Each structure stands twice: as structure tokens, then as C-alpha cells.
Amino acid sequence: MERHLLKIIGFFISGISLSRFLAWKESTWLLLVIVAFISQLVVVGYKRKETPWVLVLCAALLGGLWYELSLYPQGLYDHWEGQEVTGAGVILTYPQEGQYYTTFILKPEGIGVENSKLYGIDKILVKSSGTMDQLMPGDTISYAGQLFVPRGARNPGEFDYQKYLANQQIFYGVKCTGQNCTIKRRGTGLVTRVAQQRMKITGYLERILPETEKGLILGILFGDTGTMAEAEKQGFQKAGVLHLFAVSGFHVSLVLGSVWFLLSFREIKAKNRLLLGIIVLVIYNLLVGWTASLLRSSIMAVLGLLALTVKKNKDGYTSLGIAALVILLINPGDLFQAGFQLSFVVTLGIIHLTPHLNNWGMGKGRAVLLTAYFSSLPLTAYYFNQISLVGPIVNLFAATFCGVAAVLALAGSCLTILYIPLAKPFFLASGSVIYLLEKLVLWWAARSWACITVATPPVLIIGLYYVILFTFPFMLRFRWVVGEIPGTGKAILCLGLCMVLIGLYFQPATMEVVFLDVGQGDSIFIHTPQDHVILLDGGGTPYTDFAVGKNILLPFLHHRGVRKIDVMIMSHNHLDHSEGLLELLDLIPVGAFLMPPAEGSCEIEEKIKAKCQAKQIPVYELTKGQAWEIEEEVKLEVLHPSREQGFLGNNNSLVVNLKFKKVNWLLTGDVENEGIEQFREKSETLRADVLKIPHHGSVTSYDVTLYEKVRPQLAIISVGMNKFGQPHPTVVDYFKDQGIPLLITREHGAIITSSDGSKLKVRCFCKN
Numbered sequence: 001m002e003r004h005l006l007k008i009i010g011f012f013i014s015g016i017s018l019s020r021f022l023a024w025k026e027s028t029w030l031l032l033v034i035v036a037f038i039s040q041l042v043v044v045g046y047k048r049k050e051t052p053w054v055l056v057l058c059a060a061l062l063g064g065l066w067y068e069l070s071l072y073p074q075g076l077y078d079h080w081e082g083q084e085v086t087g088a089g090v091i092l093t094y095p096q097e098g099q100y101y102t103t104f105i106l107k108p109e110g111i112g113v114e115n116s117k118l119y120g121i122d123k124i125l126v127k128s129s130g131t132m133d134q135l136m137p138g139d140t141i142s143y144a145g146q147l148f149v150p151r152g153a154r155n156p157g158e159f160d161y162q163k164y165l166a167n168q169q170i171f172y173g174v175k176c177t178g179q180n181c182t183i184k185r186r187g188t189g190l191v192t193r194v195a196q197q198r199m200k201i202t203g204y205l206e207r208i209l210p211e212t213e214k215g216l217i218l219g220i221l222f223g224d225t226g227t228m229a230e231a232e233k234q235g236f237q238k239a240g241v242l243h244l245f246a247v248s249g250f251h252v253s254l255v256l257g258s259v260w261f262l263l264s265f266r267e268i269k270a271k272n273r274l275l276l277g278i279i280v281l282v283i284y285n286l287l288v289g290w291t292a293s294l295l296r297s298s299i300m301a302v303l304g305l306l307a308l309t310v311k312k313n314k315d316g317y318t319s320l321g322i323a324a325l326v327i328l329l330i331n332p333g334d335l336f337q338a339g340f341q342l343s344f345v346v347t348l349g350i351i352h353l354t355p356h357l358n359n360w361g362m363g364k365g366r367a368v369l370l371t372a373y374f375s376s377l378p379l380t381a382y383y384f385n386q387i388s389l390v391g392p393i394v395n396l397f398a399a400t401f402c403g404v405a406a407v408l409a410l411a412g413s414c415l416t417i418l419y420i421p422l423a424k425p426f427f428l429a430s431g432s433v434i435y436l437l438e439k440l441v442l443w444w445a446a447r448s449w450a451c452i453t454v455a456t457p458p459v460l461i462i463g464l465y466y467v468i469l470f471t472f473p474f475m476l477r478f479r480w481v482v483g484e485i486p487g488t489g490k491a492i493l494c495l496g497l498c499m500v501l502i503g504l505y506f507q508p509a510t511m512e513v514v515f516l517d518v519g520q521g522d523s524i525f526i527h528t529p530q531d532h533v534i535l536l537d538g539g540g541t542p543y544t545d546f547a548v549g550k551n552i553l554l555p556f557l558h559h560r561g562v563r564k565i566d567v568m569i570m571s572h573n574h575l576d577h578s579e580g581l582l583e584l585l586d587l588i589p590v591g592a593f594l595m596p597p598a599e600g601s602c603e604i605e606e607k608i609k610a611k612c613q614a615k616q617i618p619v620y621e622l623t624k625g626q627a628w629e630i631e632e633e634v635k636l637e638v639l640h641p642s643r644e645q646g647f648l649g650n651n652n653s654l655v656v657n658l659k660f661k662k663v664n665w666l667l668t669g670d671v672e673n674e675g676i677e678q679f680r681e682k683s684e685t686l687r688a689d690v691l692k693i694p695h696h697g698s699v700t701s702y703d704v705t706l707y708e709k710v711r712p713q714l715a716i717i718s719v720g721m722n723k724f725g726q727p728h729p730t731v732v733d734y735f736k737d738q739g740i741p742l743l744i745t746r747e748h749g750a751i752i753t754s755s756d757g758s759k760l761k762v763r764c765f766c767k768n
Contacts (some may be wrong), residue, residue: 009321011056015063016332019531025120029065041655067332087111088142095135096226100545101127123170130178136195138187145176154517154749157559167333194286201413213431220406222288235442238451240391241398248293270309294345299323316351325407338383345357349375356473369395378462384451385558390450401437405430450592455561512754517745519720521576530631536569540579548582572653585611593619596654635659640679651675661757664688670695676703697727717744
């Protein structure tokens with residue numbers, strides 16, 4: 001089977017991938033498409049036969065052009081950020097309720113700013129705070145609020161929300177209050193009517209089931225994990241069964257299977273069965289919200305029904321390719337979404353590998369579960385930095401429990417629409433099954449060895465893994481080739497492999513100090529040559545719902561494969577340095593907590609001490625003159641404060657000198673002029689290669705004598721958007737005039753410094 005269509009689809013997808021990494025304009029792609037198309041016509045006309053290589057080249061170039069066109073109008077209106085805008089539009093997605101905001105995607109009918117109109121924006125994200133009427137897809141609303149550009153990733157491992165939305169062709173958002181977001185017109189079409197039925201099901205579940213069971217059933221029915229408790233979500237992820245709540249082929253088979261069971265009592269023509277299947281799947285997609293995994297499953301199911309109708313054999317590979325093509329024609333950015341990749345890679349693995357495992361006596365059910373597990377493994381490690389060790393075991397019973405619960409919940413949902421009193425027994429039965437499932441899964445997830453945190457694997461390693469995985473069945477067929485290799489050849493191959501592994505393992509000892517971008521605050525990650533991890537400060541966003549510890553620090557630590565912080569240090573107690581540390585104490589094991597002399601009657605200090613006491617983490621107060629040898633050739637010296645001086649606030653900040661062989665980092669917290677004078681005058685030498693400028697570059701910490709005494713190769717300011725005028729132009733101009741490189745986290749994102757003990761290397765996460 002040659003599968004020409006599949007080849008064309010494959011090259012179309014390759015073109016989208018290339019466009020992501022090639023900075024070509026759409027005009028360049030269009031020119032190349034025209035040249036390739038003309039070449040196709042010329043060659044076909046000359047040779048009088050098809051030329052597949054030109055055809056697939058056209059497909060690849062069209063893929064690149066299609067993706068490039070989807071990026072418009074990214075960056076077009078960035079200069080309007082923060083401005084008041086007004087407008088109206090139609091709601092496209094189910095609103096997601098959070099603690100502080102309700103978010104949804106809107107198709108704007110017009111966006112007004114000052115005396116102008118913003119054109120070319122097809123979709124926009126709305127974040128509305130406060131109370132409002134219940135909103136549904138299809139409703140038309142009017143709004144007034146501030147235009148914002150979604151935050152992109154500023155640190156390694158951080159979720160790139162801006163890129164995630166851009167892949168859905170969403171580049172801007174509006175923040176408004178409930179009073180400024182009002183319903184202009186209720187929807188009357190099919191989309192709204194289906195949404196009303198979903199709201200009816202959700203409302204009934206809220207009345208008859210506890211919060212936990214309700215959240216899990218909504219996850220199974222609609223893939224809505226927003227109502228699931230965070231503890232349950234993390235437990236299911238650790239156990240490797242969170243995929244059961246991503247509506248996909250499993251759910252489509254249950255929906256169609258239930259319908260076919262009801263229709264089995266009557267004889268129905270194949271064409272009518274196909275038509276009915278399409279109608280059911282369209283309604284189910286409207287209920288769930290057209291996710292990539294559900295759309296993929298639905299398209300493959302329709303193609304299967306079509307093959308059955310015309311009495312042709314179904315080709316799983318071609319069906320999968322057509323499903324990918326349809327989704328990417330609608331939105332090419334979906335190719336780079338984790339959900340799309342997991343759905344298609346796992347499905348491809350099941351199609352390709354399950355028959356082989358089944359032939360080897362594995363059994364179809366177990367073969368599917370194992371294939372799904374190993375197919376998703378690298379992507380799970382890449383996106384979530386976790387590998388579930390109990391996943392293959394837990395999935396054996398979780399899939400069965402989930403299937404039973406889903407069938408009961410689907411029956412209850414249908415009866416809720418038809419006659420509510422009959423739905424209650426089905427939902428209660430489904431809730432009971434879900435309760436048992438939850439207890440079993442969380443028991444497995446609670447095992448200390450259930451899940452391991454891994455560093456983000458390189459893309460090259462992921463590619464090599466999939467090459468081996470998908471060629472493994474064929475490699476077994478030709479294992480006799482190994483026997484034909486002479487003993488000397490085998491020895492050389494083994495020796496070469498050992499040398500590569502040794503080379504990868506024994507890397508030069510380096511010290512790494514990363515100045516993370518946590519907005520208006522400080523957080524410094526230190527990784528020593530012997531794998532000790534120190535975190536100095538954790539940033540914070542006081543009076544907002546953004547959790548720095550959960551959303552920035554923990555993803556960064558997981559990205560690096562960090563499973564424990566050996567030492568956590570708080571430079572001083574202000575929230576823009578300490579709030580993230582308090583959050584992290586609940587999220588990752590900590591060996592010891594260090595801080596300056598306690599000020600007393602400080603709320604954040606008391607919370608941290610209480611948390612450390614509950615978790616049996618020792619707390620130590622550091623003062624001037626103390627030195628700590630972390631490991632051989634790595635030393636931390638405390639230069640400030642002394643207990644006798646009795647400083648408070650910023651001037652009570654720890655000032656530490658981190659030494660690795662011949663390279664020094666001087667880390668100064670938020671110490672101001674009075675504190676700087678104290679340690680500057682009483683320190684024999686302050687020479688350092690890297691100087692972390694005190695207090696976000698504030699003029700209250702400007703000290704030329706300190707800079708001259710340190711003579712740094714590099715100065716760093718950790719600062720975000722603020723109303724304090726930080727960094728002050730006086731500070732910035734000094735380093736510019738002296739020719740000393742100055743890097744600012746607000747401009748460059750995370751600043752990563754590393755050294756072998758003699759030379760210093762620097763790179764910025766954001767290239768601007």
C-alpha cells in the first residue's frame with residue numbers, strides 16, 4: 001500500500017514545522033509555492049507523467065505558508081497594551097471559572113480604542129472579574145476593559161501562555177469587571193441550545209453529588225478538569241491516568257457504542273447509520289468544545305463508518321492523517337500543542353504497535369494500554385517533567401472503572417435532557433464508581449516511588465526514542481543480522497557506545513547561577529558542580545492571584561530535574577522575595593531554611609517558621625562573618641547584616657559572596673545605602689565577577705564606591721514592571737558609561753550565568 005495521500009499530508013505537516021523555526025515572511029513562502037507549482041506543471045508537461053517529489057515539495061511549502069498566514073496579526077497592536085478598549089462579540093468557548101477571573105474566547109464584532117478601531121483580530125481572550133450572568137457559547141456580549149498581551153515564557157520550563165494562545169490565533173486579551181461585561185443578546189442557534197443542555201447537566205450534578213465526584217464526572221463527560229480539586233488532578237497525573245479525562249477515542253467509542261446498542265433492536269441502513277453517527281458526534285463535540293483529541297477521534301470514527309458503508313477496508317494510518325490535515329487546515333498552530341501531539345502520537349502507537357504485541361501473546365486490551373503508555377512517555381516527560389512508574393498497573397483497572405462510570409454518566413446525561421428524575425440513579429451509581437476509582441488511584445499515587453521528576457529531555461533524544469520504538473518490531477525480524485557481525489565488530493560497537501555514555505556522564509564540573517525573572521522581585525537558583533541545589537529568594541506577587549512558586553519556580557525546578565532543594569535562603573522578609581518560598585515549601589522537599597536575623601512580629605516570617613516546623617525543616621539565622629563551605633571549592637560568605645546593628649526591612653537583607661574557585665557572585669538582596677556603607681567599609685575585598693545590583697536598581701541603593709570596589713565583569717538587575725521608577729536611570733547610566741555589561745530580567749528574562757571556575761559564560765533566556 002503506497003498511501004500517496006498520507007505522504008502529501010506528512011510533508012504538509014513538515015512544512016508547518018519548518019515554518020515555526022524559519023523566520024521567513026509569507027511572501028517568501030508564497031513565491032516558493034508558485035515556483036514549485038510551475039515546476040510541477042513544466043515537468044509533468046515535459047515527461048507526461050506524475051512527479052511525486054515536486055508534489056510533496058508543494059505540500060511542504062503550502063504547509064509553511066499556511067502556518068505563517070495564521071500568525072497574523074501578532075505584534076500589530078502591542079503598543080496599545082494597557083489602553084481602555086470597548087466592543088462587543090460572540091462567545092466561542094465555554095467560560096472557565098477561576099478563583100478571581102472567568103475566562104473565555106470571544107469573536108469580536110469590533111474593538112474600539114480611543115478614537116480608533118482595531119481591525120484584523122479574529123479572536124480575543126476575555127478575563128472578567130466579579131459577578132455576572134451565566135454566559136454560554138453563542139451569546140453576544142458587550143465589554144469595556146484594558147487591552148493586554150498574554151505573558152510569554154520568561155524562564156526555562158515556564159509555560160508559555162502567549163505561545164499557547166498564539167497557536168490558537170489569539171494574540172490579545174481584555175481584562176474587565178463583571179459590571180463592564182454584559183449580555184447584549186442571548187444566542188438562539190444550535191451551539192447555544194447544546195450549551196444549555198450541558199449547563200442543565202452540570203447544574204443537576206452540583207445538586208446531587210459531592211464536589212469531588214462531580215468534578216471527576218464532568219472531567220470524564222466533557223474533559224472539564226477545571227472543577228477538579230488540585231490534589232485529585234495531581235494524584236491522577238502521578239498515577240499516569242489523567243489522560244482518561246482528555247476526551248478522545250475512548251469517549252467516542254463509548255458514545256457511538258451506546259447509540260449502536262440502542263439501535264441494535266431495529267434494522268437500520270448503513271447510510272442512515274453513518275448520518276446518525278455524524279449527527280451524534282457533532283452534538284458531542286458541541287457539548288465538549290471541539291478539542292483536538294475529540295475532533296481527531298470523531299474524524300477517524302466517521303471515516304471508519306464511511307468505509308463500513310461503502311464496504312471498504314479502513315486504513316488506520318490514512319484516517320489518522322486525514323484527521324490531522326482537517327485539524328491543521330482549521331488551525332495549523334494546533335500542531336505545537338501538547339494535547340494534539342499526545343493524541344496523535346499515542347493513536348499512531350496504538351495503530352502501529354498493538355498488532356505486534358497482540359501477536360506476541362500480550363492480549364489486545366493490555367497491548368493497547370502498554371502501547372499508549374510507552375508512546376506517551378517522552379512527551380509526558382517533555383511537557384510535564386514527570387514519569388509515572390505505576391501507570392501501566394493503574395491503567396489496567398482505571399480504564400475499566402472509568403468506562404463503567406462514563407457509560408452510567410452518559411445515560412444519566414441523556415435522561416437529564418429527557419426526564420430528570422430518571423437520571424439520578426445513574427449519576428449516583430457513576431459517582432460511586434468514581435469514588436472507588438479515586439481512592440484506588442490516589443492510594444497508588446501516594447507511594448513515594450509512584451512517580452519521578454525528570455529534567456526536560458532534548459528533542460533529539462525524544463526523536464531517537466520514537467525511531468527505536470516504532471522500528472522495534474522490524475528490528476526483531478532482522479535480529480539475525482547481529483549474529484552475522486564478527487566478534488571484533490561487536491567489541492568495537494560496545495566500546496564506542498561505552499565511550500559515548502562515559503562522555504555524556506563525565507561532563508566538566510560547572511557552577512550555575514540563574515537569575516530568574518519573577519517580575520518585580522528576586523529569585524536566584526544556584527546549582528553546584530556536585531549537584532547541590534540552593535534557592536535564594538522566591539519572588540512574589542502580593543495582592544494578586546498569580547502564584548510565583550507554582551507557576552514559575554516549580555516548573556523551572558522540574559525542567560532541571562530538581563527533586564529537592566538542599567538549602568532555601570530568604571534574603572529578607574518582603575513579599576517580593578519571600579512569598580514564592582512559602583508556596584514552594586508545600587510543593588517540593590527542602591533540606592534547610594536560612595534567613596537573616598528575625599525582625600519579630602512579621603507575618604511572613606511566622607508563616608515560614610510554622611511551615612518549616614510542621615515539615616521538620618531546620619531554620620538557621622545567618623549573620624555577618626559566617627561562612628559555609630557547600631562542597632569542595634564552593635563557599636558562601638555572609639557579609640551583612642550583623643546582629644548588633646539591628647537593621648529592619650531592606651537594610652536587613654542578607655548580602656552573600658558566592659565563590660567557586662576563581663569566580664565570585666556578589667548577591668545583595670534589597671540592601672540600601674545605610675546597609676551598603678556598613679558592609680562596604682568593613683570588608684577587605686569585595687571583588688566579584690557578577691554583581692547583583694541591590695534593590696532592583698533603586699536610587700536608594702546607588703553606591704559608586706561599592707561598584708568601584710567590586711569591579712564586576714557583569715551587573716544584573718532583577719526587576720519587573722513597577723511604579724517606583726526602577727531601575728533608576730542614574731544606576732543604568734553609570735554602568736553604560738563604565739562599559740560594564742548590564743542585564744535586566746525585565747528585558748532579557750532569566751539570566752543564566754555559569755563557570756568552570758576560571759571563565760564566566762552568560763546567556764539570556766529571551767533573545768531581545
